[in-house]
Amino acid sequence: MSLEEYLGLFIDESKENLQVLNGNLLKLEKDPDNTEVLNEIFRVAHTFKGMAKTMGFNYTSDLTHNMENLLDPLRSGKKQATGKVVDLLFSCLDKLEGLVDSIVDKGSEHEDTSVNQLVKDLQAAIDNKETSERDTSVCQKLEFNQYEQIVINEAIAQGLNVKEVTVCISNECVLPGVRSYMANSVLENMGEIIKYQPSVEEIESGVFLKTKDFDYVIKVLLITHEPDENIIDKIKDISEIAEVETSDITAETQINQKLKENNIEQTEEIQQPEENKQEDNQSQKAISKVVNQTIRVNAGRLDKLMNLVGELVINKTRIFELSKGLENNDLLNSVGFMENITGEIQEIVMKLRMVQVDQVFNRFPRLVRDISKNLKKEVNLVIKGKEIEIDRAVVDEIGDPLVHLIRNSLDHGLETPEERIRNGKSAKGTIELHALNEGDNILIKVIDDGKGIDPERIKSKAIAKGFITEEAARSLDESAIFNLVLKPGFSTVEVATDLSGRGVGMDVVKSKVASLGGTVDISSKINKGTTVTITLPSTMAIIQALIIKIGEEIYAMPLNCINEVIDITANQVKQIQNKEVITVREKTIPLIRMPEFLETPDYVDDPEKPITVVIVKSHEKYLGISVTELIGQQEVVIKPINKKLCSEHYISGATTLGNGEVALILNINNLV
Amino acid sequence: MLEDLIKSGQKEIQVIIFKLGSEEYAVPINVVQEIIMPQKATRIPKSPKYVEGVINLRGNIVPVIDGKKKFLLKEKSGNSTIDKRIMVLEVENETTGLIVDSVNEVINLNINEIEPPPIDLEENTEIFCGIGKYNNRLLILINSEKFMAINEEAKKIEAFSKVTEVIKKARIAV
Numbered sequence A: 001m002s003l004e005e006y007l008g009l010f011i012d013e014s015k016e017n018l019q020v021l022n023g024n025l026l027k028l029e030k031d032p033d034n035t036e037v038l039n040e041i042f043r044v045a046h047t048f049k050g051m052a053k054t055m056g057f058n059y060t061s062d063l064t065h066n067m068e069n070l071l072d073p074l075r076s077g078k079k080q081a082t083g084k085v086v087d088l089l090f091s092c093l094d095k096l097e098g099l100v101d102s103i104v105d106k107g108s109e110h111e112d113t114s115v116n117q118l119v120k121d122l123q124a125a126i127d128n129k130e131t132s133e134r135d136t137s138v139c140q141k142l143e144f145n146q147y148e149q150i151v152i153n154e155a156i157a158q159g160l161n162v163k164e165v166t167v168c169i170s171n172e173c174v175l176p177g178v179r180s181y182m183a184n185s186v187l188e189n190m191g192e193i194i195k196y197q198p199s200v201e202e203i204e205s206g207v208f209l210k211t212k213d214f215d216y217v218i219k220v221l222l223i224t225h226e227p228d229e230n231i232i233d234k235i236k237d238i239s240e241i242a243e244v245e246t247s248d249i250t251a252e253t254q255i256n257q258k259l260k261e262n263n264i265e266q267t268e269e270i271q272q273p274e275e276n277k278q279e280d281n282q283s284q285k286a287i288s289k290v291v292n293q294t295i296r297v298n299a300g301r302l303d304k305l306m307n308l309v310g311e312l313v314i315n316k317t318r319i320f321e322l323s324k325g326l327e328n329n330d331l332l333n334s335v336g337f338m339e340n341i342t343g344e345i346q347e348i349v350m351k352l353r354m355v356q357v358d359q360v361f362n363r364f365p366r367l368v369r370d371i372s373k374n375l376k377k378e379v380n381l382v383i384k385g386k387e388i389e390i391d392r393a394v395v396d397e398i399g400d401p402l403v404h405l406i407r408n409s410l411d412h413g414l415e416t417p418e419e420r421i422r423n424g425k426s427a428k429g430t431i432e433l434h435a436l437n438e439g440d441n442i443l444i445k446v447i448d449d450g451k452g453i454d455p456e457r458i459k460s461k462a463i464a465k466g467f468i469t470e471e472a473a474r475s476l477d478e479s480a481i482f483n484l485v486l487k488p489g490f491s492t493v494e495v496a497t498d499l500s501g502r503g504v505g506m507d508v509v510k511s512k513v514a515s516l517g518g519t520v521d522i523s524s525k526i527n528k529g530t531t532v533t534i535t536l537p538s539t540m541a542i543i544q545a546l547i548i549k550i551g552e553e554i555y556a557m558p559l560n561c562i563n564e565v566i567d568i569t570a571n572q573v574k575q576i577q578n579k580e581v582i583t584v585r586e587k588t589i590p591l592i593r594m595p596e597f598l599e600t601p602d603y604v605d606d607p608e609k610p611i612t613v614v615i616v617k618s619h620e621k622y623l624g625i626s627v628t629e630l631i632g633q634q635e636v637v638i639k640p641i642n643k644k645l646c647s648e649h650y651i652s653g654a655t656t657l658g659n660g661e662v663a664l665i666l667n668i669n670n671l672v
Numbered sequence B: 001m002l003e004d005l006i007k008s009g010q011k012e013i014q015v016i017i018f019k020l021g022s023e024e025y026a027v028p029i030n031v032v033q034e035i036i037m038p039q040k041a042t043r044i045p046k047s048p049k050y051v052e053g054v055i056n057l058r059g060n061i062v063p064v065i066d067g068k069k070k071f072l073l074k075e076k077s078g079n080s081t082i083d084k085r086i087m088v089l090e091v092e093n094e095t096t097g098l099i100v101d102s103v104n105e106v107i108n109l110n111i112n113e114i115e116p117p118p119i120d121l122e123e124n125t126e127i128f129c130g131i132g133k134y135n136n137r138l139l140i141l142i143n144s145e146k147f148m149a150i151n152e153e154a155k156k157i158e159a160f161s162k163v164t165e166v167i168k169k170a171r172i173a174v
Helices: A003-030 A035-055 A058-075 A083-106 A114-127 A146-157 A176-190 A200-204 A228-236 A251-268 A274-292 A299-326 A329-352 A364-375 A392-413 A417-422 A455-464 A470-475 A478-486 A505-515 B002-007 B154-173
Strands: A161-169 A191-197 A216-224 A241-249 A354-356 A379-384 A389-391 A429-438 A441-448 A519-525 A529-537 A542-550 A553-558 A562-568 A574-576 A579-584 A587-593 A611-618 A621-627 A629-637 A651-656 A662-666 B012-020 B023-028 B032-036 B051-057 B060-066 B085-091 B094-100 B102-110 B128-134 B137-142
Touching: A003 A035, A003 A083, A003 A364, A035 A058, A058 A083, A058 A114, A083 A114, A146 A161, A146 A191, A146 A216, A161 A176, A161 A228, A176 A191, A176 A200, A176 A216, A176 A228, A228 A241, A299 A329, A299 A651, A329 A354, A354 A392, A364 A379, A364 A392, A389 A392, A392 A429, A392 A441, A392 A505, A392 A529, A455 A470, A455 A478, A478 A505, A478 A519, A505 A519, A505 A529, A542 A621, A542 A662, A553 A629, A562 A579, A579 A621, A611 A629, A629 A651, A651 B060, A662 B051, B012 B085, B012 B094, B012 B137, B023 B102, B023 B154, B051 B094, B085 B102, B102 B128, B137 B154
Parallel strands: A379 A429, A553 A662, A587 A621, B023 B137, B060 B094
Antiparallel strands: A161 A216, A161 A241, A191 A216, A354 A389, A429 A441, A441 A529, A519 A529, A542 A553, A542 A629, A562 A611, A574 A579, A579 A587, A611 A621, A651 A662, B012 B023, B012 B102, B032 B085, B051 B060, B085 B094, B128 B137
């Protein structure tokens, strides 16, 4: 197999690794001492290096190699991840992204001398001892991660002793590595070692802890029955060991440590409630477990599978109909059984298309970090509901609109820290990205606690731009005013900034969301903040539909935009400005006569018969659609049709009915 | 397309012969996915007249166009509809059905027997690869990519009818 064949795999994995790297760097920035995060970053850099080397991408492997060199002392605690270091790692990440992108485009890395610069920076950071080296004194305690804590608790609960053994090797020692190795093996014989500091690999490469008096110091966390004297004696038997200390680790010390940690978290993140964070951590863990159990599948094959399952279901229905005529009970039983199975298969296949919104959300922490730094605003991004599942097709499309909304919130919504304090708010603003299920829909909310939108300003702007007349403006309620923002060419900011304000933002958001069959809604309170809600169908592939007859032709209408169905007589239809309208509960609603509109052949209107009207709602507007007959409600699988066939876009797709015939799906959003 | 064929060094190409009206046409066999019996299509409102509608082909929604309507060929009276077929072509990753009066045979056409379109049609020759001669029969070789396009220009259709006329005359002369 040639390397070419691995390229796709390399790209996929690289992208995944970049994302993991990004997420962990953000975590590191908040919590520079988190060894778990550092280990993960190191692991990713290492994997990256390995893959890049195999593929012969020298810049990438060179860069990741040097990242590793920098990360290594960080993770062993000899350096601290200062803001500078994290920034440097972020720029490495950007460079890696650039390199991977060029690999995607051209199959090879682009010649990039800036990589060398980054490598130099990295090396400088590694050598720079002043700013980043930690105070290493002998009283420095071992730190434990969660897993180790659990082990310690367990051991104490079982009545074992947990000891921190500090071994100092004499400064004259020529081969401290060998001595430490001997000490380790002595300790290993006396109990179970749960932690080495420095790690065994580090000792091999000559890295030791240092104290005032000794250059070669190792610390080991040991679970043992042996009394202290025994341990000290046995280690002192090894030559060139200058000093041995032991200290007991008790449950108490851990509690202290925990308290300390909590304090840190509380002081650092007043904005973010503790529970929230834990929840986040937990869900993230759950996700990473899930990721491990997935395989990559070509999306085209999935679509094909879904098509075939759809056919299977249709054919099953036909067999079911046929077998009913035969009155054979055995046959009916097995057909019934088959029906259950096909139903289940269909459900599973549908679920295969669903992915977690986290795939979109995980790029935002970085985005918010960068923009807020740029704007000198303090922001806390809260992400909720990232485990919500959404159709793959939606996930691919929804990213850009959300980027727009978040940029808007950061740029226009949130105030500067000074301004916020003046208005009696905390200096740090909050942007909340919230996904939730609501019925058949999925809501994605972007909530900020910024200055809000002034409805009067919107009104005057809309009048000035000629979107509405002054008269019309007066009668608009608040939500209608906010939704004016969604009109093309609307922007209230006088000066376009780098980020937003060119008046192309919100209507792009709106049209993108509409193309996914969703809606956008804005609500806002001055000085309290703004909430933009995107409502999306949970799946693009299957919808609940009302099946109707227009003339002799069968159509499907998405159920989620249907308000009600009424019967009216011909004389209830009134004319306003040559357009037909009907009045439903004192609301005047325009009426479209579908047979005429769709140029249905051989349709004869019977003026005596009552007209069945389906009232649909889209973008807060109502529309009556006259139909010939209602057939029923049904789940239908949406299948794309050639866009060139329906130039006016009031057909959004087609579906196959139980008898194998094709019914077109009306696009209500474009009719209203 | 004809040049491509000559360049490729192939001596023969395999084509499917079908009829629209009284003329015989041919397409390279590799673009034909399958040939199916005519079936009821679902009309698409406000689509071009020659679009018959969409059909369900094993779960895929496939648009079907009527070849004769598209190229404004006259319906021959008394023509039997028994031989009507839908040729399902796959062109540029789009599957489209073409209603033809009959599908006759598959032949190997010698490249040397293909001539460029006979008259000056300016730039509008791209629907055709040329005219193929086969056992005293004249076959209009179709460039399926252009032929199946749904939003083509009127000019090309004109060119198409012209060629058809010329062929008719040529055949009478033969």
